[in-house]
Amino acid sequence: MPPLLKRDVKLGEGVNLQRWAVVKRIGDGGFAEVYEVTDTFKDDEKFAVKIDKQDKRKDVRSGTVKAEVKVLRQLQSCPPVCRLVPEGEGTHEGRSYMIMELLGVNLAQFQHSRPQGRIQPDALKSIALETLAALEGVHQAGYIHRDVKPANFAQTQGSAASTTGGDWRIIDFGIARRFVDDAGRPLPKREDFGEFRGSTTYASIHAHLKQDLGRRDDLWSWLYIVVEMHEGNLPWRAASGDASAGSEHSPKETAMRMKQQALDDPHVLSATGKLPEALVAISSYLRSTCFVDEPDYELLRECIASLPSTPAPAPRQPALPNGHATPPPAQPQYAPGPMWPHAAPTSAPPPMYANGGAHPTVPVSHGSFAQLPPASYAHMHAHGYYGWSYGAQGQHSGHPQHMPVSYMQGYTGNSTLQQQPHVPITLSAPPGPRQQPPSQANGSTAQVPASTGAPASGGPSAASSQTAAEFDADGQLGQIGSAFDDDEDFGQAARPHSNGRAAKRPLTADQEPPDDLPASKRVRFSPTVGGLAQARDPLKDRWVRRMRGVPVGAVAEMEKRAGVVYRGQLSEKGKETKELFRTLDPGEGLGIMAWMVDSLSRNTDKKGASQVAQWLGSLAAFSDECAIRCQARRKFRQT
Numbered sequence: 001m002p003p004l005l006k007r008d009v010k011l012g013e014g015v016n017l018q019r020w021a022v023v024k025r026i027g028d029g030g031f032a033e034v035y036e037v038t039d040t041f042k043d044d045e046k047f048a049v050k051i052d053k054q055d056k057r058k059d060v061r062s063g064t065v066k067a068e069v070k071v072l073r074q075l076q077s078c079p080p081v082c083r084l085v086p087e088g089e090g091t092h093e094g095r096s097y098m099i100m101e102l103l104g105v106n107l108a109q110f111q112h113s114r115p116q117g118r119i120q121p122d123a124l125k126s127i128a129l130e131t132l133a134a135l136e137g138v139h140q141a142g143y144i145h146r147d148v149k150p151a152n153f154a155q156t157q158g159s160a161a162s163t164t165g166g167d168w169r170i171i172d173f174g175i176a177r178r179f180v181d182d183a184g185r186p187l188p189k190r191e192d193f194g195e196f197r198g199s200t201t202y203a204s205i206h207a208h209l210k211q212d213l214g215r216r217d218d219l220w221s222w223l224y225i226v227v228e229m230h231e232g233n234l235p236w237r238a239a240s241g242d243a244s245a246g247s248e249h250s251p252k253e254t255a256m257r258m259k260q261q262a263l264d265d266p267h268v269l270s271a272t273g274k275l276p277e278a279l280v281a282i283s284s285y286l287r288s289t290c291f292v293d294e295p296d297y298e299l300l301r302e303c304i305a306s307l308p309s310t311p312a313p314a315p316r317q318p319a320l321p322n323g324h325a326t327p328p329p330a331q332p333q334y335a336p337g338p339m340w341p342h343a344a345p346t347s348a349p350p351p352m353y354a355n356g357g358a359h360p361t362v363p364v365s366h367g368s369f370a371q372l373p374p375a376s377y378a379h380m381h382a383h384g385y386y387g388w389s390y391g392a393q394g395q396h397s398g399h400p401q402h403m404p405v406s407y408m409q410g411y412t413g414n415s416t417l418q419q420q421p422h423v424p425i426t427l428s429a430p431p432g433p434r435q436q437p438p439s440q441a442n443g444s445t446a447q448v449p450a451s452t453g454a455p456a457s458g459g460p461s462a463a464s465s466q467t468a469a470e471f472d473a474d475g476q477l478g479q480i481g482s483a484f485d486d487d488e489d490f491g492q493a494a495r496p497h498s499n500g501r502a503a504k505r506p507l508t509a510d511q512e513p514p515d516d517l518p519a520s521k522r523v524r525f526s527p528t529v530g531g532l533a534q535a536r537d538p539l540k541d542r543w544v545r546r547m548r549g550v551p552v553g554a555v556a557e558m559e560k561r562a563g564v565v566y567r568g569q570l571s572e573k574g575k576e577t578k579e580l581f582r583t584l585d586p587g588e589g590l591g592i593m594a595w596m597v598d599s600l601s602r603n604t605d606k607k608g609a610s611q612v613a614q615w616l617g618s619l620a621a622f623s624d625e626c627a628i629r630c631q632a633r634r635k636f637r638q639t
């Protein structure tokens with residue numbers, strides 16, 4: 001008979017829920033308890049019952065079981081979801097219950113049973129793939145789980161694979177939510193959601209920020225699970241020991257801060273400081289997804305499959321307070337201290353973003369994708385993942401009107417930053433849906449569209465004009481332009497990669513890209529006002545529409561250069577950087593530079609980032625013009 005806790009009214013042996021006889025308690029959650037029961041009508045076959053909690057004042061905690069049954073019923077066609085017994089719903093003294101298949105150990109218990117909590121590569125891969133498939137199934141059925149954690153995956157009983165780590169079912173749909181409407185269309189992101197969902201250890205950054213959760217958030221939690229299986233722990237768990245030992249930060253704050261740090265540098269998730277590249281790639285991919293995006297499960301599978309088959313080197317194991325080498329189950333596993341020195345909580349909290357997120361403390365990622373298998377590269381390329389996102393949208397609102405030309409040149413090789421006179425430049429108006437240039441019809445060469453107008457001293461429209469003209473004619477900047485001035489039709493939403501696979505989600509020019517910017521922050525482009533916020537949106541639109549093909553490896557390479565820029569060492573590396581840009585195709589170049597803006601906006605002063613953003617806006621407009629010219633030229637040659 002299970003011990004009775006002080007506050008809760010427990011069921012015990014001898015209690016019958018109609019035909020179901022309670023055997024023992026096997027699980028205790030926040031709102032419900034789980035017992036093993038036998039079916040008195042059917043040879044005492046074993047099942048599990050989940051029943052609402054009740055305290056001694058006879059208050060039923062919440063009635064979540066009733067809501068969960070509704071969800072579970074709709075998910076019964078999804079194989080990795082825990083099976084319900086159809087006639088197994090009822091109430092006992094006002095407490096709702098449901099009868100389900102009896103499962104075995106959950107993933108948390110499984111992990112704790114392994115030395116140092118680390119799961120061997122083969123088992124890890126199989127668990128990662130199975131749990132991913134479970135989430136994919138749930139998502140395809142129109143639900144987000146929202147509480148993905150190891151304790152919510154349990155093995156089927158007596159499964160042959162149970163010792164090797166197979167046959168997992170997903171359980172606990174207490175806070176699951178339908179994310180599609182009746183027609184199967186994703187519901188828009190809810191603003192001002194304001195509630196924390198899930199468990200602190202595995203919650204996504206969005207959950208910490210109390211934002212509405214989507215499919216990507218289940219996958220963030222899944223990634224943390226995979227990392228934990230690989231590493232034996234998560235850095236914020238180790239640090240939360242510190243928190244409980246008197247740190248000024250709560251475990252939740254610590255977890256959020258470290259997760260944000262890991263966004264920029266996923267390697268901090270590893271106790272050795274070296275996370276497998278496949279997991280770095282998953283982190284980068286998830287970071288690039290928007291709220292409404294359908295996750296690319298195939299890509300995630302490929303990354304998992306590419307995990308090394310040899311166990312990761314063991315981190316230096318600090319002495320545990322209890323003297324054990326292996327942490328006991330369900331305890332904070334590791335003593336705080338040297339496990340994650342590079343991710344150790346700082347004494348002062350970092351500055352906060354306007355949206356409530358902490359500023360990352362690591363300036364740039366040192367991630368490299370060089371070790372990813374070619375298949376993953378190709379897949380990422382074909383599907384347009386680029387290791388960059390607007391994950392921290394809206395954190396800046398600087399609106400400088402001017403930028404120095406020298407700054408523009410800085411990125412492409414001119415090493416003198418901010419030494420030349422400021423030249424007013426604003427963004428060109430973004431073109432609407434791509435039009436065929438009029439000249440195409442008769443086969444003549446198209447002219448650069450006249451949208452830029454004639455220069456006028458200092459005014460915004462003059463600036464647009466000047467930008468386009470300069471890019472076209474000026475020797476220095478023209479070198480970037482030369483990369484665009486090729487017979488490449490990058491006006492395609494997403495061209496097939498050289499591996500012949502078409503991009504999965506081609507977007508047409510008039511299709512709005514998915515956007516998880518809150519409406520209030522979505523600043524419409526204005527040709528008369530420059531500034532970061534204005535630049536980001538059109539850039540993003542362009543990106544999603546037309547440039548979904550930046551190789552992740554290239555981004556990682558440029559990331560290092562962004563670090564150089566950040567450290568103010570551009571002069572040494574400028575030439576090299578310029579050469580690198582010239583080898584990229586226009587979309588890639590723009591994409592990477594846009595990524596750099598993102599990086600700079602988080603790591604340098606607002607003004608500097610805004611200036612670069614402005615420049616990129618101008619460059620994007622110029623690239624449009626180039627695309628039209630290239631198209632026209634090709635047409636001309638064909639005729």
Ligand SMILES: Nc1ncnc2c1ncn2[C@@H]1O[C@H](COP(=O)(O)OP(=O)(O)OP(=O)(O)O)[C@@H](O)[C@H]1O
Pocket residue numbers: 026027028029030031032033034048050082100101102103104105106147151152154171172173174
């Ligand atoms: N069908 C089952 N068979 C065996 N054990 C189960 C079953 N369902 C749940 N459990 C065990 O009971 C624990 C608690 O169950 P569950 O997560 O559904 O309850 P909860 O109250 O929603 O929990 P939490 O508050 O942690 O989210 C699980 O971690 C699992 O170990």
